[in-house]
Amino acid sequence: MAKKLRTRKHAVVLNRSVGGDVGITVFLSIMGVFMFLPMLYVLMQAVKPLDELWMFPPRFYVVNPTLKNFRDLFSLMSDSWVPFSRYIFNTVFISISGTFGSLLFCSMAAYALAKIRFPGRDFMFNIIVKSLMFTSTVGAIASFIIMSLLGWVDTYYAIIIPAFAFNLGLYLMKQFMESNVTDDILESARLDGATEFYTFWVIAMPMVKPAWLTLIIYSFNGLWNAGASIYIQSEQLKTLNYAISQITAGGIARAGASAAATVIMMAVPIIVFVVSQSNIIETMGTSGMKD
Amino acid sequence: MSKKNVVSAEQHAVSRKDMTKAQWTWHEIKRNKVAYLMVAPFMILFLMFTVVPVIMSILLSFTSFNMLQWPKFIFLDNYIRLFLDDDIFILAIKNTLIFAAVTGPTSYFMSLFVAWFINELSPRVRAVVTLIFYAPSISGSVYLIWGTLFSDDAYGWVNGFLLNLGIIDSPVLWFHDKRYVMGLCIIVALWTSLGTAFLSFIAGLQGIPKSYYEAAAVDGIRNRWQELWYVTLPTMKPQLMFGAVLAITGSFGFGGVVTALAGFPSVEYAAWTITHHLEDYGGQRWEVGYASAIAVVLFAMMMGANLLIHRMLAKVGQ
Numbered sequence: 001m002a003k004k005l006r007t008r009k010h011a012v013v014l015n016r017s018v019g020g021d022v023g024i025t026v027f028l029s030i031m032g033v034f035m036f037l038p039m040l041y042v043l044m045q046a047v048k049p050l051d052e053l054w055m056f057p058p059r060f061y062v063v064n065p066t067l068k069n070f071r072d073l074f075s076l077m078s079d080s081w082v083p084f085s086r087y088i089f090n091t092v093f094i095s096i097s098g099t100f101g102s103l104l105f106c107s108m109a110a111y112a113l114a115k116i117r118f119p120g121r122d123f124m125f126n127i128i129v130k131s132l133m134f135t136s137t138v139g140a141i142a143s144f145i146i147m148s149l150l151g152w153v154d155t156y157y158a159i160i161i162p163a164f165a166f167n168l169g170l171y172l173m174k175q176f177m178e179s180n181v182t183d184d185i186l187e188s189a190r191l192d193g194a195t196e197f198y199t200f201w202v203i204a205m206p207m208v209k210p211a212w213l214t215l216i217i218y219s220f221n222g223l224w225n226a227g228a229s230i231y232i233q234s235e236q237l238k239t240l241n242y243a244i245s246q247i248t249a250g251g252i253a254r255a256g257a258s259a260a261a262t263v264i265m266m267a268v269p270i271i272v273f274v275v276s277q278s279n280i281i282e283t284m285g286t287s288g289m290k291d
Numbered sequence: 292m293s294k295k296n297v298v299s300a301e302q303h304a305v306s307r308k309d310m311t312k313a314q315w316t317w318h319e320i321k322r323n324k325v326a327y328l329m330v331a332p333f334m335i336l337f338l339m340f341t342v343v344p345v346i347m348s349i350l351l352s353f354t355s356f357n358m359l360q361w362p363k364f365i366f367l368d369n370y371i372r373l374f375l376d377d378d379i380f381i382l383a384i385k386n387t388l389i390f391a392a393v394t395g396p397t398s399y400f401m402s403l404f405v406a407w408f409i410n411e412l413s414p415r416v417r418a419v420v421t422l423i424f425y426a427p428s429i430s431g432s433v434y435l436i437w438g439t440l441f442s443d444d445a446y447g448w449v450n451g452f453l454l455n456l457g458i459i460d461s462p463v464l465w466f467h468d469k470r471y472v473m474g475l476c477i478i479v480a481l482w483t484s485l486g487t488a489f490l491s492f493i494a495g496l497q498g499i500p501k502s503y504y505e506a507a508a509v510d511g512i513r514n515r516w517q518e519l520w521y522v523t524l525p526t527m528k529p530q531l532m533f534g535a536v537l538a539i540t541g542s543f544g545f546g547g548v549v550t551a552l553a554g555f556p557s558v559e560y561a562a563w564t565i566t567h568h569l570e571d572y573g574g575q576r577w578e579v580g581y582a583s584a585i586a587v588v589l590f591a592m593m594m595g596a597n598l599l600i601h602r603m604l605a606k607v608g609q
Contacts, residue, residue: 020515024408028420031405035482036423041448042436058451109333118323119316124334131341132536134593135544137566138586139344141573142351145358146339165336168487196325218487225431230574241431248435255439266430270422273429277418284487284494288529289536 045259069256091240095223098163102219110173111200158231169215175286176211214283351583369584383568395542398484406492428486441465466553469561488534495530
């Protein structure tokens with residue numbers, strides 16, 4: 001390994017000018033500061049005591065960090081009309097059931113699309129790729145009509161069930177299976193009399209662990225960050241993100257508590273990403289579109 | 292077991308010749324029943340909640356419909372009204388095109404160049420830098436912090452900073468000033484835009500075998516720019532296509548950030564996009580036919596941009 005790296009460095013030196021290196025470092029640093037400062041500011045705001053939040057001129061960094069904002073947040077939560085635990089339950093319930101369903105539906109369909117030849121396969125995959133080219137806003141009104149016809153308006157179904165058909169998740173899973181599940185293994189399993197469901201679940205799925213981790217994370221993040229939805233009117237069905245946006249909307253008096261809430265909300269996706277980064281990058285290795 | 296399979300394969304080969312194409316297709320469909328069973332749960336939901344809504348929007352765009360009475364067919368009237376009689380829609384198109392033309396390519400090239408620059412860092416450093424650039428796009432509503440940084444009063448950090456230096460003598464209304472709102476929203480959009488495409492580029496770059504670069508160096512590639520154009524980009528073309536699709540979809544569908552930071556509607560409609568217009572007529576006024584026409588225009592713009600960029604990317608490395 002060490003030897004390999006050295007040959008690589010050698011090739012790098014061959015084609016690299018010092019000026020270019022300096023330019024790139026400067027560019028990356030400026031960009032890095034631009035990306036990182038607002039995130040840092042949220043953290044700072046979350047631990048600032050009241051007098052530092054309201055000082056003039058405003059100071060970027062914190063001098064006497066405190067956890068008071070987090071305590072305020074929890075007392076604000078206990079004042080809410082619906083018990084706050086209900087919002088937490090809603091978000092956790094929606095995120096987990098939606099993620100579970102999309103993992104099952106997407107990987108099963110991805111397996112068939114990637115590894116079985118059948119009439120209509122390319123056509124189906126083609127539509128799914130095309131669907132990545134527009135946002136769901138395009139069909140939002142019609143979706144609402146469909147939801148009302150189904151009687152799903154103001155129920156969990158309206159959020160969870162459509163999440164099962166997660167097009168990006170299926171796309172990434174299918175691409176990954178195509179290049180990481182070898183046909184020989186499937187062929188010999190089939191010759192041994194294994195059913196397609198068996199080869200899918202017992203042979204293919206363990207081979208694509210990075211892809212299903214990625215799918216779980218994408219689906220979970222999307223649902224975790226879901227805010228107000230046009231389908232949900234009842235207060236007791238609303239999500240954590242919505243409840244927190246209400247706290248934030250409480251105005252400047254709650255600046256500290258709302259920063260604390262933002263920190264809690266963003267901690268979850270960031271921690272999940274840190275833990276699974278290498279798996280996600282591995283999955284993205286096959287994400288390319290071949291015409 | 293395996294013997295039986297071989298026999299059936301032979302029967303296959305014989306029988307194909309005696310069948311018409313339709314018969315053969317039907318035969319293949321029956322033989323692969325289980326494949327249809329496997330795609331069915333996904334495809335049914337996908338059709339119901341993604342494909343059918345688009346088709347319905349197209350059909351409804353030729354009608355006048357208020358959700359109470361049966362839709363009335365009015366053919367192109369909605370489109371005529373949109374383009375000839377709705378000044379705010381024309382403004383929305385203009386703003387959407389500006390947003391898309393600035394944020395789409397900028398976020399795309401930012402993703403590509405940052406991914407390319409960090410590619411030569413050691414794996415551990417690269418992981419940290421990746422996190423710094425990627426974090427804003429997955430942190431949900433964290434972009435609201437821009438509203439605090441650029442708040443209207445003197446307690447906003449930017450106003451406070453500028454007041455203190457004496458550059459301005461009264462607070463600037465940033466997100467509620469029509470001169471700044473577009474620019475600021477574009478900056479916030481860019482800040483959250485290093486997402487999936489960025490990760491895809493990182494992975495694509497790491498997947499290029501080192502031998503390609505060594506061979507290229509032998510063939511006379513002398514600097515990193517030539518390397519990028521002749522080796523790197525052509526090799527990762529599939530990732531470039533995928534990233535472009537996501538960048539286009541993201542930049543044309545822009546709207547949520549504006550609503551959250553600049554209000555609905557933004558001051559004098561200065562940052563009003565097609566998404567907002569759609570929300571206004573579909574979600575608030577219940578003019579479903581008219582809103583569907585807006586949705587169809589947005590859909591056509593996204594698809595058109597995708598086709599155009601697809602053609603352009605086909606020329607990379609030539």
